[in-house]
Amino acid sequence: MAKSWATFGVDLHLDPTGTQTGTGTGTGAGVRRGLTDALRDAVRTGRLAPGTRLPSSRSLAADLGVARNTVADAYADLVAEGWLTARQGSGTRVAMGAPPTPLRQWGSAVVPPTDTTPPRRLSNRPTYDLVPGTPDLAAFPRAEWLKAARRAFTSAPCQALGYGDPRGRVELRTALATYLSRARGVRADPEHILISAGISNGLRLIGTALRARGAHTIAVESYGLAVHWQILAEAGLRTRPLPFDELGTNQAQLTDESAVLLTPAHQFPMGVPLHHDRRSAVVDWARRTGGLVLEDDYDGEFRYDRQPIGALQGLDPNHVVYLGTASKSLAPGLRLAWMVLPPSLMDEVTKAKGGIDTCGVLDQLTLAEFITSGAYDRHVRAARLRYRRRRDTLVDALAQHAPDVHATGIAAGFHAVLSLPPGTEQSVVQAAAWQGLALHSLSFYRHEHALPDPLDALVVGYGTPPDHAWTGAVEALCRVLP
Amino acid sequence: MAKSWATFGVDLHLDPTGTQTGTGTGTGAGVRRGLTDALRDAVRTGRLAPGTRLPSSRSLAADLGVARNTVADAYADLVAEGWLTARQGSGTRVAMGAPPTPLRQWGSAVVPPTDTTPPRRLSNRPTYDLVPGTPDLAAFPRAEWLKAARRAFTSAPCQALGYGDPRGRVELRTALATYLSRARGVRADPEHILISAGISNGLRLIGTALRARGAHTIAVESYGLAVHWQILAEAGLRTRPLPFDELGTNQAQLTDESAVLLTPAHQFPMGVPLHHDRRSAVVDWARRTGGLVLEDDYDGEFRYDRQPIGALQGLDPNHVVYLGTASKSLAPGLRLAWMVLPPSLMDEVTKAKGGIDTCGVLDQLTLAEFITSGAYDRHVRAARLRYRRRRDTLVDALAQHAPDVHATGIAAGFHAVLSLPPGTEQSVVQAAAWQGLALHSLSFYRHEHALPDPLDALVVGYGTPPDHAWTGAVEALCRVLP
Numbered sequence: 035m036a037k038s039w040a041t042f043g044v045d046l047h048l049d050p051t052g053t054q055t056g057t058g059t060g061t062g063a064g065v066r067r068g069l070t071d072a073l074r075d076a077v078r079t080g081r082l083a084p085g086t087r088l089p090s091s092r093s094l095a096a097d098l099g100v101a102r103n104t105v106a107d108a109y110a111d112l113v114a115e116g117w118l119t120a121r122q123g124s125g126t127r128v129a130m131g132a133p134p135t136p137l138r139q140w141g142s143a144v145v146p147p148t149d150t151t152p153p154r155r156l157s158n159r160p161t162y163d164l165v166p167g168t169p170d171l172a173a174f175p176r177a178e179w180l181k182a183a184r185r186a187f188t189s190a191p192c193q194a195l196g197y198g199d200p201r202g203r204v205e206l207r208t209a210l211a212t213y214l215s216r217a218r219g220v221r222a223d224p225e226h227i228l229i230s231a232g233i234s235n236g237l238r239l240i241g242t243a244l245r246a247r248g249a250h251t252i253a254v255e256s257y258g259l260a261v262h263w264q265i266l267a268e269a270g271l272r273t274r275p276l277p278f279d280e281l282g283t284n285q286a287q288l289t290d291e292s293a294v295l296l297t298p299a300h301q302f303p304m305g306v307p308l309h310h311d312r313r314s315a316v317v318d319w320a321r322r323t324g325g326l327v328l329e330d331d332y333d334g335e336f337r338y339d340r341q342p343i344g345a346l347q348g349l350d351p352n353h354v355v356y357l358g359t360a361s362k363s364l365a366p367g368l369r370l371a372w373m374v375l376p377p378s379l380m381d382e383v384t385k386a387k388g389g390i391d392t393c394g395v396l397d398q399l400t401l402a403e404f405i406t407s408g409a410y411d412r413h414v415r416a417a418r419l420r421y422r423r424r425r426d427t428l429v430d431a432l433a434q435h436a437p438d439v440h441a442t443g444i445a446a447g448f449h450a451v452l453s454l455p456p457g458t459e460q461s462v463v464q465a466a467a468w469q470g471l472a473l474h475s476l477s478f479y480r481h482e483h484a485l486p487d488p489l490d491a492l493v494v495g496y497g498t499p500p501d502h503a504w505t506g507a508v509e510a511l512c513r514v515l516p
Numbered sequence: 517m518a519k520s521w522a523t524f525g526v527d528l529h530l531d532p533t534g535t536q537t538g539t540g541t542g543t544g545a546g547v548r549r550g551l552t553d554a555l556r557d558a559v560r561t562g563r564l565a566p567g568t569r570l571p572s573s574r575s576l577a578a579d580l581g582v583a584r585n586t587v588a589d590a591y592a593d594l595v596a597e598g599w600l601t602a603r604q605g606s607g608t609r610v611a612m613g614a615p616p617t618p619l620r621q622w623g624s625a626v627v628p629p630t631d632t633t634p635p636r637r638l639s640n641r642p643t644y645d646l647v648p649g650t651p652d653l654a655a656f657p658r659a660e661w662l663k664a665a666r667r668a669f670t671s672a673p674c675q676a677l678g679y680g681d682p683r684g685r686v687e688l689r690t691a692l693a694t695y696l697s698r699a700r701g702v703r704a705d706p707e708h709i710l711i712s713a714g715i716s717n718g719l720r721l722i723g724t725a726l727r728a729r730g731a732h733t734i735a736v737e738s739y740g741l742a743v744h745w746q747i748l749a750e751a752g753l754r755t756r757p758l759p760f761d762e763l764g765t766n767q768a769q770l771t772d773e774s775a776v777l778l779t780p781a782h783q784f785p786m787g788v789p790l791h792h793d794r795r796s797a798v799v800d801w802a803r804r805t806g807g808l809v810l811e812d813d814y815d816g817e818f819r820y821d822r823q824p825i826g827a828l829q830g831l832d833p834n835h836v837v838y839l840g841t842a843s844k845s846l847a848p849g850l851r852l853a854w855m856v857l858p859p860s861l862m863d864e865v866t867k868a869k870g871g872i873d874t875c876g877v878l879d880q881l882t883l884a885e886f887i888t889s890g891a892y893d894r895h896v897r898a899a900r901l902r903y904r905r906r907r908d909t910l911v912d913a914l915a916q917h918a919p920d921v922h923a924t925g926i927a928a929g930f931h932a933v934l935s936l937p938p939g940t941e942q943s944v945v946q947a948a949a950w951q952g953l954a955l956h957s958l959s960f961y962r963h964e965h966a967l968p969d970p971l972d973a974l975v976v977g978y979g980t981p982p983d984h985a986w987t988g989a990v991e992a993l994c995r996v997l998p
Contacts, residue, residue, distance in 0.1 A: 171674040180669060184662055192653040192982070195847035231713070231874035238870065265870065365677035367877035388720065388747065392713035395849035397876045500674070 065100050069108040077117045077128050086128045088118065106460060110475075113467035120464040161470040162507035166303060166449035166495030173417060173501075174365050178409050179400065186403035187396065194399065198391040200384045202229025202372075205402040210372050213405050214358065218334055219344030221351045222374040228383055229393050231369040233330060233359045234265055237295070240328060240355060240373070241269030243382040249292030252328075255283045256484035257304050262295065262330075263481065275481040281309035285316040293326040294319075298346045299334045303479050303493040305443010305451055307343050317346065320353035326379070327354040333362045335414045337446040338422045352376045360401060362448075362497075363414055368397055421448040424496040424504055428511075435512035441494075448497035451476065458516055459490040465514040471507070547582050551590040559599045559610050568610045570600065588942060592957075595949035602946040643952045644989035648785060648931035648977030655899060655983075656847050660891050661882065668885035669878065676881060680873040682866050684711025684854075687884040692854050695887050696840065700816055701826030703833045704856040710865055711875050713851040715812060715841045716747055719777070722810060722837060722855070723751030725864040731774030734810075737765045738966035739786050744777065744812075745963065757963040763791035767798040775808040776801075780828045781816045785961050785975040787925010787933055789825050799828065802835035808861070809836040815844045817896045819928040820904045834858045842883060844930075844979075845896055850879055903930040906978040906986055910993075917994035923976075930979035933958065940998055941972040947996040953989070 076082040095102040207224035214220035230236035298308040347356035359371035441450040476491035558564040577584040689706035696702035712718035780790040829838035841853035958973035
């Protein structure tokens, strides 16, 4: 049922089921996306003039019959993108200048199709992007990659350019089997590795295979990526969040779920490693019930305090699916990720992929060459040092300028969780947007049925800004912290 | 319900629903795949010794309770792969030597995961692959492609390496809009182009979007690719074949289908262009009923008798989806195809893609540079000349050595249909396999509910063999023709 909102000349059609809202998906997320799109469009086309004051989130929510948080979130998104401004005492208004370069909307998910709107930045307002999920793209080893491409491409047989093995190129699967065993303690052989176009694409394949087996429910973590939950929902699976505490996600409430999706090495976004007792317990659960553990090892290479925590998959390759990706270690644009599958699941997931490889072979051959030549190890080592330096700068700056804010989850990866005084989360995000600083709140990553009480916090990614902008980004961040 | 066949020590489990047979899909195809896999495995492991005579297809079919054709097809597959041999009067036997290099199973679809079996060729038995659907991979312009990659990669902004526009890179969509308008008469703007991992992947996205709209049935051609029908079936759509005659596919029986999938420029595999009256009529049907025409323009660039036939999409971009691909013009391994979508369908198909780009950006950027620099045009021109020469060699050889066999559909593309005397199709395919010649029969491409009477014919692809092997391939072909 569509509702119409004609205030301020905005012809806003919202479908609370979320099915009619373009690329928006799921109920809450779909409405929020629909609202964001409609408001952005109204500003872009001039139907909402610069300086116009928008209704309060409370009154607009009542008008539309949606949750107040949905409206507040949509406003925060548009403030972060620069279409709206928010100031204490002045409410939310349409920004006076042209919109700045649109920022990414999701840590590792949906980007609005904005390429074709010529990006313009508001004058004298620097933009820093501290949304987590993307590595430093300026540090992508372009020259090394091209060299590897040339070597791989020169030696590849012609047949490599044809319709390929649905699991992906054997060269890459072989290189990964060796690398994952050495670097992550994964028990892998090339036969049971399947290449996918990102971890989200891999989850889609596994979700489809599980649903075809008759699965209905998958347990997930209370904090995580909405796009993953959405993908599982689209495959027909209900997601049920598990409680979270200082030892990580608590598996004790697992019952008859078909699978559980975890980030054991470095919980995303909270940052804690899964306690070793719980690591064993979740594998025990899988053995006892025939359930499956999906181990999302998105940033397993980046650990600063000690040796990387080995993959859970090493405990039981027959009950754990290992998911890794080049999106954090190299670049998301490669669209290359990998799964190590229990042999019993191989055929079903290959079938879900359509029985055909959907990933380009040239990048697969290049990545294989990049790994076997040692260039991948060198790149990861350099990136680890760079992120560690950035993390140290961040921690030092917080100690000096915001002593009440504590950064947690920083022993690994390239994001930190900054705890905030209760009730301040949204105002800090809005103030940050006003500074041209894109930030995500912790609530952005909270499952709608999450069990812990909501915490006020920021999730700050320190991968994205190029090196030369990092100090400025940290300074801008400190200015908006309480 | 699984059946067991213990003859010759083969422990053969078949699931007639096709759901348990690995990557095999669909009832008939699934059983055939399951049988093929089981027999191949039995030969590989020695459970079926070299020289062993297999039961007749009739008696094995009765034993298994499956259609006789399914067994005959499985035998023919394995003969083509070299595991079995078939000789008049001697029946079907396990081959005496090691199996040769496994050949492709589908024109543009599934390849069995054989990478890890070290390929060995039977001594003194040359292998020629005349299965249609793959271009000459030895002619892939590797040096030019690497140069374009270097140029594209050097000038790309860092942001191009991040999570991308779900429609695909704007550089590629812009290059394609210009190219398709010039070369194929497509009315395209970059906003309504969506990049997919091959045409089959594009059909999966459209099928999903149509199903979400409530569609149940899609009309298809009587001859085509089973993998396309299968993909549409997996999306929840029933495929209903339209009659085929000398003017192409007859649209007169279209009623309330949600869409129709056609190959208007060069029917695959029959090779005729859709008659111009029918081109108008099918667009009229779409306008009248709100249906959608899916135009698969898989080899539209390759026409030898005159200027390429313009795309149907030019008649009505609001009712026709144009699908093109780099798989025939460059190489399937790139996994790059494109759709030009009616604006009204854009959001739904983008959503079906998961709201995220799943195609690697490096190849997208390289292809954009390849097109805009003119290298693509040069490559297509050279390939067109090469395929035309091969076609002429084929036609000349047929006239000389097999005057009763007529090649049709040869004004375009890189495959021909060779008509055969009634009742000889399977024996010719088996004799070809004995010569180390992989061929597909026309019945391989026939929809199970196809309306015309079955014709005995071969579909001969002349793209695959490298230039130096072409004369030998034609000679081997002529030896097996009646």
